[in-house]
Amino acid sequence: MTVRSKEENEVAKTFEDFKYLTFDVVGTLIDFESGLVGCLKTIGAEAGVDTDGETALAFYRQARYMPDVGLFPDDLVRVYLQIAPKLGLPAERRFGEQLRDSARTWRGFPDSAEAMARLAKRYHLIAMTNAQRWAFECFSKELGNPFYASFTADDTGTEKPDPAFFEKVFVFIEKQGGTRDDILHVAQSQYHDIGISRKLGLTNCWIERRHAQKGYGGTIEPDNFTTPDFHFTSMAALADAVEQTKAA
The missing domain is CATH 3.40.50.1000 (HAD superfamily/HAD-like)
Structure with a gap:
């Protein structure tokens, strides 16, 4: 202390x-970090992609703190579509909505x-x-x-x-x-x-x-x-x- x-x-x-x-x-x-990473790993597993947690958080941080972003967690749809290609994940809106909705269970x-x-x-x-x-x-x-x-x-x-x-x-x-x-x-x-x-x-x-x-x-x-x-x-x-x- x-x-x-x-x-x-x-x-x-x-x-x-x-x-x-x-x-x-x-x-x-x-x-929230475990919640975000857990959801991204689930999406990755379905797509046959191994998602590294710290790498995902770094991309999230960059995307989340850009100018003119939306309110959180609704903004996670936009964030996902931006970071998905960098993580090798499918860049589909439904997965962005899955990431957003995962907040309900964090x-x-x-x-x-x-x-x-x-x-x-x-x-x-x-x-x-x-x-x-x-x-x-x-x-x-x-x-x-x-x-x-x-x-x-x-x-x-x-x-x-x-x-x-x-x-x-x-x-x-x-x-x-x-x-x-x-x-x-x-x-x-x-x-x-x-x-x-x-x-x-x-x-x-x-x-x-x-x-x-x-x-x-x-x-x-x-x-x-x-x-x-x-x-x-x-x-x-x-x-x-x-x-x-x-x-x-």
Whole structure:
């Protein structure tokens, strides 16, 4: 665990200082990389093609983060048609739709649901996802519906790291009498969450899901690495730390 230094003109906070935990969902709580790769491997097996997971994620990342893309996961149809030839897969729309629809069955990381249930006993949990509402409802169900409130790309009209996404959440919390000082933002993406949350004055917690793997997988690499306020490699470790703080 890491805590921001006082040299950065911040007073170090403890877990008792927060009322709200805001969460990135896809990649932090839902294992979208395994979901994507699993579906592409299934399509590949039917076509007699051996699909390498990390190669597929690299092509996905390039295709997903182009200008003027659609909302996620609907955009996976376009993404598939772009990356299929590079992977030797059949470039047919029906397979793109299969990739899109696979989002309904993506699983949470093994520790996600249990950790969220523990955290929900102490905080209001708020989802902040770049996914569309239809997909988020599937993800929330997979996680045990732990959220007090949720914000999707459909609700905000934008995607993180756009500050406007965060502003929608700030307005919601302010209407409840809270401030951004009451928020701990929890996420795995340096690009979408950790960097921008720091710029907006939030305390953040980086869940480094790919700590045992090289590179950024399906998530775009940030221009600059942001040292988080708190740093764990799993949601279970975060929940443990919270409970230890409360018990102390």
